[in-house]
Amino acid sequence: MKKYVLFLIFLLMIVTILLRPQSIYNATNPLSYIKNKDYHFIFIPKEENDYWDKISKGIVVSANENNVSVSILKINYFNKEKHLSRIDRAIESDCDGIISYTLNDNDYKNLVNKSIERNIPFITIDGDVLDSKRNAYIGINHYYAGNMMAEKLFEVLNDHGEIGLIMSSEENTLRLTGIYNKANEYEKINIIDVSYMDEKKVNTYKIIEDMVIKNKNIKGIICNDEYSTYLAGQVLVRLNKVGKIKIIGMGGMQGTKRFVQKGVIEGVFIKNPYSLGNKAIESIIDIKKGNFVEDAVFDDLLYIDKENLDEE
Amino acid sequence: MKNKFISINEKLIVSYLLILILLAWVALYSLYTINRISNEYNHFIEDISMLNNIKSSITSSKIALDNLLLTRSTNYIDTIYSSINSASFAIKDFKNENPPIEVFNACTDLQKLLSNYEKYCEGTFRVALSTADERYIRNYNNALKVYNYILEGLDEINNHIYENRFKNYSLILQHNSNFSKTILFIFALSIFLSILFVFIFSSKLIKNIKKITKNALEISKGNFKVENIQVHSQDEISILSNTFNLMVEKIKNLMREVKRKTELEKEAQFLALQSQINPHFLFNTLNVIAKTSILEGADETCDLIESLSDFLRYTLRNPSSQVKLLDEIEYLREYISIQKTRFSDRVQFIENIDENLLNYKIPLLSLQPIVENAFKHGLEGKEEGGKIVFTLTEKGNYILIKIEDNGKGFSHDYHIKSKPSSSIGLHNVIERLKLFYKNKGLLFFYNQSSGGAMIKIIIPKVE
Numbered sequence: 211m212k213k214y215v216l217f218l219i220f221l222l223m224i225v226t227i228l229l230r231p232q233s234i235y236n237a238t239n240p241l242s243y244i245k246n247k248d249y250h251f252i253f254i255p256k257e258e259n260d261y262w263d264k265i266s267k268g269i270v271v272s273a274n275e276n277n278v279s280v281s282i283l284k285i286n287y288f289n290k291e292k293h294l295s296r297i298d299r300a301i302e303s304d305c306d307g308i309i310s311y312t313l314n315d316n317d318y319k320n321l322v323n324k325s326i327e328r329n330i331p332f333i334t335i336d337g338d339v340l341d342s343k344r345n346a347y348i349g350i351n352h353y354y355a356g357n358m359m360a361e362k363l364f365e366v367l368n369d370h371g372e373i374g375l376i377m378s379s380e381e382n383t384l385r386l387t388g389i390y391n392k393a394n395e396y397e398k399i400n401i402i403d404v405s406y407m408d409e410k411k412v413n414t415y416k417i418i419e420d421m422v423i424k425n426k427n428i429k430g431i432i433c434n435d436e437y438s439t440y441l442a443g444q445v446l447v448r449l450n451k452v453g454k455i456k457i458i459g460m461g462g463m464q465g466t467k468r469f470v471q472k473g474v475i476e477g478v479f480i481k482n483p484y485s486l487g488n489k490a491i492e493s494i495i496d497i498k499k500g501n502f503v504e505d506a507v508f509d510d511l512l513y514i515d516k517e518n519l520d521e522e
Numbered sequence: 523m524k525n526k527f528i529s530i531n532e533k534l535i536v537s538y539l540l541i542l543i544l545l546a547w548v549a550l551y552s553l554y555t556i557n558r559i560s561n562e563y564n565h566f567i568e569d570i571s572m573l574n575n576i577k578s579s580i581t582s583s584k585i586a587l588d589n590l591l592l593t594r595s596t597n598y599i600d601t602i603y604s605s606i607n608s609a610s611f612a613i614k615d616f617k618n619e620n621p622p623i624e625v626f627n628a629c630t631d632l633q634k635l636l637s638n639y640e641k642y643c644e645g646t647f648r649v650a651l652s653t654a655d656e657r658y659i660r661n662y663n664n665a666l667k668v669y670n671y672i673l674e675g676l677d678e679i680n681n682h683i684y685e686n687r688f689k690n691y692s693l694i695l696q697h698n699s700n701f702s703k704t705i706l707f708i709f710a711l712s713i714f715l716s717i718l719f720v721f722i723f724s725s726k727l728i729k730n731i732k733k734i735t736k737n738a739l740e741i742s743k744g745n746f747k748v749e750n751i752q753v754h755s756q757d758e759i760s761i762l763s764n765t766f767n768l769m770v771e772k773i774k775n776l777m778r779e780v781k782r783k784t785e786l787e788k789e790a791q792f793l794a795l796q797s798q799i800n801p802h803f804l805f806n807t808l809n810v811i812a813k814t815s816i817l818e819g820a821d822e823t824c825d826l827i828e829s830l831s832d833f834l835r836y837t838l839r840n841p842s843s844q845v846k847l848l849d850e851i852e853y854l855r856e857y858i859s860i861q862k863t864r865f866s867d868r869v870q871f872i873e874n875i876d877e878n879l880l881n882y883k884i885p886l887l888s889l890q891p892i893v894e895n896a897f898k899h900g901l902e903g904k905e906e907g908g909k910i911v912f913t914l915t916e917k918g919n920y921i922l923i924k925i926e927d928n929g930k931g932f933s934h935d936y937h938i939k940s941k942p943s944s945s946i947g948l949h950n951v952i953e954r955l956k957l958f959y960k961n962k963g964l965l966f967f968y969n970q971s972s973g974g975a976m977i978k979i980i981i982p983k984v985e
């Protein structure tokens with residue numbers, strides 16, 4: 211009869227293990243005491259989306275590996291004023307270093323310089339303020355990116371035709387310059403329309419649709435961010451313009467890949483946000499330690515079209 | 523499990539124990555869950571109240587600063603410092619509470635912001651108190667800005683805590699729903715098993731008891747023709763039924779024995795009656811014959827007749843009674859003397875007797891038929907030289923009686939039971955010895971290698 215008792219106890223033990231009481235114990239009890247790390251940095255992303263989440267992840271993982279801590283000051287949608295105030299808050303927080311997205315204008319320049327004056331290293335990520343005292347820029351080369359995108363589109367259009375540009379809300383002058391400089395090399399290429407998305411990106415679909423409807427002869431569109439690229443694909447499908455208008459844009463969103471596969475979108479450039487985050491943390495630690503850091507650390511862009519889709 | 527004895531007691535105790543263990547587990551696990559939930563709730567409340575404290579401290583410092591600027595009075599300086607101090611301590615405490623890493627980092631930022639805020643406040647009221655104009659305004663704006671940053675940070679922490687706690691809460695909820703399902707399942711299963719156990723256990727028990735009761739009733743009525751009770755359980759009931767079966771068997775044997783005993787006694791009585799034809803007349807006649815033979819000078823005849831008279835008298839005693847070996851041997855001698863007269867010198871009777879054994883008991887008329895048998899079968903056909911040896915010796919706790927003759931011995935197919943009529947005396951002796959000594963007495967028949975028969979009787983010593 212003893213074996214019945216032992217069997218029941220054994221059974222209950224198994225049931226207990228299957229119920230996983232540890233899971234709620236862990237949830238309600240933090241496991242380890244958090245210690246102050248070597249440095250405390252603040253990271254201010256541009257906005258909240260997949261791309262910036264991946265950068266954040268790269269930053270957090272790299273920070274844990276390097277025994278530093280990072281606060282992330284998020285804003286849901288990019289808003290210059292709000293973004294500036296976040297950077298100011300980071301400066302007033304007297305942290306050991308700031309990693310932030312910036313735009314190339316005076317407001318950002320002043321803040322970056324203020325940060326440097328207060329002895330807080332400043333690294334710009336993805337967007338740069340060119341003539342500020344920032345310690346380093348991590349990201350793609352926007353001028354070069356604009357150049358490449360334009361070149362790809364012109365190649366597809368056989369060097370002639372009218373094209374339109376869809377820009378993000380903020381003026382990305384470098385990108386624009388890159389595109390225009392490239393366009394100037396081609397006589398038969400005309401940039402006939404440049405549209406800007408609003409802060410919350412609600413108008414994106416509308417501006418692309420307008421651009422396609424208004425300009426009957428438009429042959430190509432360059433989309434400068436992930437979201438507009440995806441929506442441009444949708445517009446083409448809805449307006450039955452697939453194949454008549456070529457799109458070169460930025461990749462990264464799930465649906466974009468499918469559009470490239472189907473030939474709706476000609477090709478996309480893909481950034482590696484995770485490695486951007488990694489590089490940002492490594493660079494700012496180097497700055498703190500007094501090691502040499504390059505003024506601009508450029509990350510590679512990967513071009514993807516129908517042919518090399520699977521290689522990604 | 524088969525053939526292993528498990529008492530009813532043990533069965534009951536184990537089943538109660540099983541239920542007890544089950545209940546204890548459910549109770550303990552529920553306690554654990556409740557403890558976790560309350561822990562989670564407490565943490566949540568603690569966090570929120572701490573954040574509120576920080577917020578109110580900072581707000582009161584701001585109000586104090588505003589009042590100071592309005593009144594230009596130094597009274598508020600203390601309030602500003604103490605409020606900021608208490609906020610700073612509260613943040614420190616909060617950090618020590620092991621918050622999630624993001625909150626911890628946000629607290630680090632808050633501490634720095636707070637010290638900057640203190641600096642700006644100080645700058646504001648220093649300038650404000652030393653000058654009458656509004657040159658403090660730059661510092662004041664900075665203080666206000668940082669003040670808003672602090673509130674913003676607190677809000678973020680607040681949101682984060684809510685988010686985190688809700689995540690935990692949904693985790694607990696999920697766990698609890700699993701737990702409830704498990705408990706329900708276990709309860710349903712255990713109720714089902716308990717009912718099954720009780721049903722099987724009690725029905726089996728009652729069925730077996732009913733079987734025993736039925737047999738017992740039959741037996742109490744005197745009907746012993748009951749079948750053995752078959753019980754397939756390993757508990758007290760099986761013992762009870764087996765013992766009951768054994769008891770019935772024993773009673774049956776006893777009754778059979780009593781019956782046989784009575785039959786044998788009747789048989790012996792019949793034998794006795796056969797030789798008891800008007801004994802008084804026989805004895806009187808014999809006495810007259812004896813006296814007449816004396817008068818006629820035939821002394822030998824007189825002895826013979828007296829021997830016969832004694833022999834007959836002994837025979838007429840109650841056949842079921844027991845006598846001392848001494849009496850039985852005395853009676854045997856009487857018989858021999860009569861037979862000797864009959865066979866004269868043709869037969870020789872040799873006694874070999876251990877005198878110490880003569881006081882032990884033996885059933886009446888148990889030796890004479892055997893000796894008679896020896897005369898009848900062993901010596902009757904012989905012309906001369908017949909010899910009967912009677913030996914009485916001790917063998918351990920037993921008495922050994924040997925009766926040997928040198929006659930023709932037993933024929934090979936000799937079997938007592940198959941010839942009850944010719945050897946009714948011998949047969950009777952065997953049965954009575956068995957009954958008297960409760961099967962401990964033994965009777966052996968041998969053919970001796972030198973010729974002749976030997977009968978060995980081994981009986982226990984009975985005082």
